Amino acid sequence: MDYKELNRNTLERAISELPGYAPEQGLWTAIEAQLELEAQDTQLRIATHQLPLYSPPPMVWENISSELEQKPKLRKLWPRPVLAIAATLFGVLLSVGAWLYLSEDTGAQMVLHTTEMLDVTGFEGDWDEDEQDIAMVVSMVEKMPGNENLTSLKTELEELNEAKAVLTHTMSQYGKDTDLIRRLSKIERERSKIVKQMAAEI
Amino acid sequence: MRYSIAFLMFMLLLTCATAPVIAQTIKVQVITKKIEKNFQYKEGYEVNIEGEKAEVNIQTWDKKEIQVVIELISKHPDKAVAEKDLELMKHLAQRVKNKIYLRNYLSSVEGKGKSEPEAYLSVKYTITLPGECPVYLKNVFGAANISSLTNRLRVNSEFSRIGLENLKGAVEIKTRFGDLIGQDLDGWFNIQSRRSDLTLQNISGRFNIQAQYGTIRLFANDDLADLRIDAEKSEVWFYHPNPQFVGYSLTAQGSEVNLPPRLNAHWLAADNGERKITFSPNREYYPNVSIKITFGNLHVEKRVAP
Numbered sequence: 001m002d003y004k005e006l007n008r009n010t011l012e013r014a015i016s017e018l019p020g021y022a023p024e025q026g027l028w029t030a031i032e033a034q035l036e037l038e039a040q041d042t043q044l045r046i047a048t049h050q051l052p053l054y055s056p057p058p059m060v061w062e063n064i065s066s067e068l069e070q071k072p073k074l075r076k077l078w079p080r081p082v083l084a085i086a087a088t089l090f091g092v093l094l095s096v097g098a099w100l101y102l103s104e105d106t107g108a109q110m111v112l113h114t115t116e117m118l119d120v121t122g123f124e125g126d127w128d129e130d131e132q133d134i135a136m137v138v139s140m141v142e143k144m145p146g147n148e149n150l151t152s153l154k155t156e157l158e159e160l161n162e163a164k165a166v167l168t169h170t171m172s173q174y175g176k177d178t179d180l181i182r183r184l185s186k187i188e189r190e191r192s193k194i195v196k197q198m199a200a201e202i
Numbered sequence: 203m204r205y206s207i208a209f210l211m212f213m214l215l216l217t218c219a220t221a222p223v224i225a226q227t228i229k230v231q232v233i234t235k236k237i238e239k240n241f242q243y244k245e246g247y248e249v250n251i252e253g254e255k256a257e258v259n260i261q262t263w264d265k266k267e268i269q270v271v272i273e274l275i276s277k278h279p280d281k282a283v284a285e286k287d288l289e290l291m292k293h294l295a296q297r298v299k300n301k302i303y304l305r306n307y308l309s310s311v312e313g314k315g316k317s318e319p320e321a322y323l324s325v326k327y328t329i330t331l332p333g334e335c336p337v338y339l340k341n342v343f344g345a346a347n348i349s350s351l352t353n354r355l356r357v358n359s360e361f362s363r364i365g366l367e368n369l370k371g372a373v374e375i376k377t378r379f380g381d382l383i384g385q386d387l388d389g390w391f392n393i394q395s396r397r398s399d400l401t402l403q404n405i406s407g408r409f410n411i412q413a414q415y416g417t418i419r420l421f422a423n424d425d426l427a428d429l430r431i432d433a434e435k436s437e438v439w440f441y442h443p444n445p446q447f448v449g450y451s452l453t454a455q456g457s458e459v460n461l462p463p464r465l466n467a468h469w470l471a472a473d474n475g476e477r478k479i480t481f482s483p484n485r486e487y488y489p490n491v492s493i494k495i496t497f498g499n500l501h502v503e504k505r506v507a508p
Contacts, residue, residue, distance in 0.1 A: 170255065
């Protein structure tokens with residue numbers, strides 16, 4: 001080796017005296033396993049993110065509410081009435097004390113009545129008018145030999161169709177409003193783009 | 203000429219006369235059921251909200267107390283219909299152990315002769331709590347405005363607009379078919395968005411964003427520590443006051459990338475069609491920005507002070 005240092009011998013001696021270290025056995029295998037786990041984790045996160053979100057049907061909440069409302073059946077604890085009265089009195093006193101100490105606000109409730117003017121311009125639903133044409137394009141695409149682009153377009157359209165169905169169902173339950181119509185319009189624009197791309201492939 | 207002016211005047215009058223006919227406005231009876239409830243706050247408590255078609259407003263105060271106001275609103279030209287349909291809206295505000303559950307849902311309409319509700323129905327929550335109280339919010343078809351929280355916030359939202367302001371701590375947002383608008387955000391942010399648009403102003407701290415089919419606009423300040431974006435089929439704008447003092451690791455596939463002219467960086471092309479760039483500024487400390495963009499566009503620009 002060609003060194004430019006002044007004390008070459010000292011440097012060479014120092015280098016030769018440097019201790020040598022080897023990675024512990026299994027370290028590289030552990031790193032590989034860790035990297036593999038991380039890659040799997042990323043894939044899993046992407047996959048879970050693409051899962052649709054489902055709300056439980058109203059029946060579920062209603063069942064829970066009715067279960068909560070059901071009073072438990074009590075059996076007779078005290079055979080002698082005096083004991084029962086004393087226990088009841090003690091229980092009432094204890095409950096009142098505990099309630100005063102731990103009570104949480106039970107809440108207030110009121111019903112108000114007002115009137116207002118509601119702008120319903122453009123609330124008429126014309127978003128299903130082109131469904132027949134869209135179905136025709138999709139059926140023509142179905143007959144074509146599959147390719148990656150078409151498969152991807154079909155998946156996207158299915159996701160948007162599902163979103164549209166959920167939105168229109170909500171409209172039928174809660175009524176139409178500007179925000180819902182704006183969101184539906186955006187979905188319809190995206191659907192149009194995809195249908196046009198599909199048509200271009202035919 | 204005289205006739206043309208007369209014709210124009212006639213057309214103008216006609217336009218003015220028909221305008222009110224085009225706009226359809228109806229008078230509706232508004233029935234509001236307002237529920238107010240207070241809960242004592244203790245360390246370890248969490249507020250858990252599950253809203254449907256709800257506008258959720260979350261704000262903070264200095265009291266060790268959680269105040270909940272729920273308004274169930276029904277609108278219809280006929281008062282009787284508005285009142286009848288209001289009864290279909292159910293709510294729940296209850297503490298179970300260390301969780302305060304707030305829910306609203308529409309009772310199912312069953313039986314012969316029953317039909318869907320006819321009224322316009324909506325729900326409004328106004329929740330005031332200590333800043334350190336953790337919050338979980340799930341909302342569909344609504345909106346949320348959340349401000350001044352300092353601990354932990356988790357949001358799972360669909361078809362909703364989420365507004366965030368002055369937040370610190372650990373924040374996890376999942377949005378689908380929605381909009382996320384934020385201002386003054388500092389902490390650990392983890393955002394997963396699909397078919398949603400993001401606009402986040404004055405951000406600092408650490409951000410991890412996964413996005414598909416969205417438009418993302420991020421306006422960072424000098425305190426940004428770390429930013430990771432994995433964007434697919436999305437348009438990404440990243441603004442920084444000094445983009446030349448940021449460390450970049452950029453990967454682009456099938457995408458256009460626009461970098462500031464002062465950033466003297468060169469792309470390296472890989473065999474799989476990916477282009478990569480890494481750039482470190484000549485400084486001891488700098489924020490790390492790692493962006494992967496696939497079939498989209500990325501713009502890195504200097505943030506101009508408003």
